[in-house]
Amino acid sequence: MIWDAIDFVCREAALQLRRERLIAISTVSTVAVLLVVLGSIALFVMDLRAWTGWMTGQLEVWGFFQSDVPRADATNALEPIADWPEIQDVKFVTKEEAWQRQKQDFPSIAKLEDAIDNPLPDAVRIKVREPQYTAAVADKLARVSGIDAVRWGGGLAQQLVKFKRIVNWVALVVSLLVLVAAVFIVHNTIRLALHSRWREIYIMQLVGATRTTVAGPFLLEGTLHGILGAALACCVLVPAHMYLRDLAEHSFFPLAPDRALLFFALHLLLAGALLGLTGSIFSIRRYLRQKPDWHR
Amino acid sequence: MPACIELKNVSVVYPNGVAALSGVNLAIDHGEFAFLVGATGHGKSTLLKLLYREELPTEGQVFVSGWDVPRLSPSRVARLRRRVGVIFQDFRLLPRTAWENVAFALHATGTPYRDVRRRVPEALTDVGLLDKADDFPSSLSSGEQQSLAVARVLAVRPPLILADEPTGNLDPASSQHVMSLLADASAKGATVLAATHDPAIVNAMRRRVVALRSGRIFLDTPKGRYPDDLGRD
Ligand SMILES: Nc1ncnc2c1ncn2[C@@H]1O[C@H](COP(=O)(O)OP(=O)(O)OP(=O)(O)O)[C@@H](O)[C@H]1O
Numbered sequence: 001m002i003w004d005a006i007d008f009v010c011r012e013a014a015l016q017l018r019r020e021r022l023i024a025i026s027t028v029s030t031v032a033v034l035l036v037v038l039g040s041i042a043l044f045v046m047d048l049r050a051w052t053g054w055m056t057g058q059l060e061v062w063g064f065f066q067s068d069v070p071r072a073d074a075t076n077a078l079e080p081i082a083d084w085p086e087i088q089d090v091k092f093v094t095k096e097e098a099w100q101r102q103k104q105d106f107p108s109i110a111k112l113e114d115a116i117d118n119p120l121p122d123a124v125r126i127k128v129r130e131p132q133y134t135a136a137v138a139d140k141l142a143r144v145s146g147i148d149a150v151r152w153g154g155g156l157a158q159q160l161v162k163f164k165r166i167v168n169w170v171a172l173v174v175s176l177l178v179l180v181a182a183v184f185i186v187h188n189t190i191r192l193a194l195h196s197r198w199r200e201i202y203i204m205q206l207v208g209a210t211r212t213t214v215a216g217p218f219l220l221e222g223t224l225h226g227i228l229g230a231a232l233a234c235c236v237l238v239p240a241h242m243y244l245r246d247l248a249e250h251s252f253f254p255l256a257p258d259r260a261l262l263f264f265a266l267h268l269l270l271a272g273a274l275l276g277l278t279g280s281i282f283s284i285r286r287y288l289r290q291k292p293d294w295h296r
Numbered sequence: 297m298p299a300c301i302e303l304k305n306v307s308v309v310y311p312n313g314v315a316a317l318s319g320v321n322l323a324i325d326h327g328e329f330a331f332l333v334g335a336t337g338h339g340k341s342t343l344l345k346l347l348y349r350e351e352l353p354t355e356g357q358v359f360v361s362g363w364d365v366p367r368l369s370p371s372r373v374a375r376l377r378r379r380v381g382v383i384f385q386d387f388r389l390l391p392r393t394a395w396e397n398v399a400f401a402l403h404a405t406g407t408p409y410r411d412v413r414r415r416v417p418e419a420l421t422d423v424g425l426l427d428k429a430d431d432f433p434s435s436l437s438s439g440e441q442q443s444l445a446v447a448r449v450l451a452v453r454p455p456l457i458l459a460d461e462p463t464g465n466l467d468p469a470s471s472q473h474v475m476s477l478l479a480d481a482s483a484k485g486a487t488v489l490a491a492t493h494d495p496a497i498v499n500a501m502r503r504r505v506v507a508l509r510s511g512r513i514f515l516d517t518p519k520g521r522y523p524d525d526l527g528r529d
C-alpha cells in the first residue's frame with residue numbers, strides 16, 4: 001500500500017517532468033539565479049571570515065621581562081598564563097633566540113655580533129583566540145611579576161573586532177532579505193506555472209484523489225527543480241571561487257579553502273531543495289482549494 | 297439501510313440569483329437505475345453536482361449512502377468521490393493519454409498496480425478505444441472523448457454512477473452500447489442515475505424516470521417513458 005503510494009508519486013512526478021519542460025526551465029533557472037546571488041554572499045562572508053581568522057592569528061601580545069629577572073623565575077611566571085582562557089598559544093622566547101632571529105632578519109647586525117652584547121630581554125609571545133581579547137590579555141600580562149613592558153597590535157585588534165561584527169550583521173541582514181525575496185519569487189514562479197494545471201488539479205480531486213495524492217507529485221517535482229537549480233548555481237560558483245582562490249593564493253588575502261566549498265555546495269543543494277519545496281507547498285495550496293474558472 | 301441518494305427539500309440558488317433547484321425531494325435506492333430528464337437549463341446537472349459535492353445546496357439536505365454530503369471534511373469528500381463515478385457533461389479529461397486518464401482514476405481510488413494494468417485495457421476495450429490508448433483527448437473526437445469518460449468510470453466500478461448526458465455526442469448505436477454498459481454495471485449492483493435528452497433510450501429501457509421542470513420534480517414514474525411535454529416555460 002505504502003509502496004504503491006510512493007511508486008505513484010514518483011511516476012506522476014516523472015510524467016510531469018517529461019511533459020512540462022517550460023515549467024521546469026522557468027523554475028530551475030529562477031532558483032539557479034537566486035542561489036547564485038545568495039551563494040555569492042555566503043562565499044563572500046566565508047572568505048571574510050577566513051581572512052579575519054587569519055588576521056587574528058597574526059595578533060600577538062609580547063611581554064618583556066626585566067633584565068634582572070632570573071630565567072627560572074620568568075618561566076615560573078609563565079606557567080599560570082598557559083591556563084588563561086583567552087589565549088591560543090604561549091611561548092617563552094629567550095633573549096638568545098630573539099637575538100638569533102634578529103641577526104637572521106637583519107644581516108647587518110650579524111656583522112656587529114662580537115662588537116656588542118645582546119641587548120634584548122627574555123620575552124613571552126602570546127597568541128589570542130579572538131581579537132577582542134587582545135586588550136584584556138595585554139592588561140593582565142602587564143601585571144605579571146617581572147614583566148617590564150607589553151607590546152600589542154592595539155588599534156588593529158579593536159578594528160578587527162568591530163569589522164567582524166559589522167560583517168556578520170550585514171551578511172545576516174542581506175541574506176535574510178535575499179532569502180525572503182527568493183522564497184517569494186520562487187513561489188510566484190511556481191504559482192504561475194501551476195496556473196495552467198489548475199483544471200488538472202481540480203479534475204484529479206473530482207475523480208477521488210485526496211489533496212495529498214494530488215500535491216505529492218507536485219511537491220516532489222518542485223523539490224527536484226530546486227535541487228537542479230542549486231546544482232546549476234554550484235556549477236557557476238564553485239569553479240569561480242576556486243579560480244579566485246588560485247589568484248589570491250600568493251596575496252595577503254587567503255580565501256576559504258576548497259574543502260569548505262564541498263560543505264558550501266551541500267548547503268546550497270539543501271537550500272535549493274527547501275526553496276523548491278516551500279515554493280510548491282505555498283503554490284499548490286491555493287489551487288487545491290479553489291475551483292478553476294472553467295471557460296477561460 | 298439508508299437510501300443510496302436522498303435529497304430533502306433541496307434548493308440551489310447560484311450567486312447570480314438563478315434558482316436552479318427549488319424544494320427538491322428525491323430518494324433513490326441502492327441498485328436502482330433511474331433517468332433524470334428535463335429541458336435544457338432546468339437543473340439536471342445541478343442536481344448531480346450536489347451529489348459529488350461540486351455544488352452545495354442553499355437549503356435542504358443531501359445524503360449519499362447516509363453521508364451528509366455538504367458537511368463532509370475534505371478527506372471525506374475524496375472518499376465520497378472514490379465511491380461515486382461521474383461521467384461529466386463536459387467530460388473533464390486530464391491532458392494525458394487515454395490510457396493514463398483511466399489509470400489515474402484507478403490510482404486515485406487506491407487500485408494496486410497489477411490490477412490497473414489489467415483493468416485499463418479492459419475498460420478501453422469496452423468502449424472501443426483500445427487502439428486510441430496512447431492518444432490525447434485533444435486528438436479525440438467529441439464522441440471518443442465521451443467514451444473515454446465512460447471508460448474512466450466503468451474501470452473504477454464505483455457503487456454509484458452519475459452520468460450527465462453520457463450519450464450526448466454518440467451515434468445511436470454507440471449510445472445504446474454505452475447504455476447497455478451502464479445497465480450491466482447496474483445489474484452487478486451499482487446504483488445509476490443518468491441525465492439524458494434521448495427519448496429513444498429512455499423509452500427503450502423503461503426504467504424509473506425523474507423529470508425536472510424549472511428546478512422542481514414534476515414527474516417521477518417507475519418504468520416510465522420520456523415525457524411528451526417537458527413543459528418549457
Ligand atoms: N455555475 C453557475 N452559475 C450560475 N448559474 C448557473 C451555474 N450553473 C448552472 N447555472 C444555471 O442554473 C440553471 C440550471 O443549470 P443546469 O446546468 O443544472 O441545467 P441542465 O438541466 O443540466 O441543462 P442541460 O440540459 O443544458 O445540461 C440554468 O439556468 C443555468 O443557467
Ligand SMILES: [Mg+2]
Pocket residue numbers: 340341342385460
Ligand atoms: Mg446539464
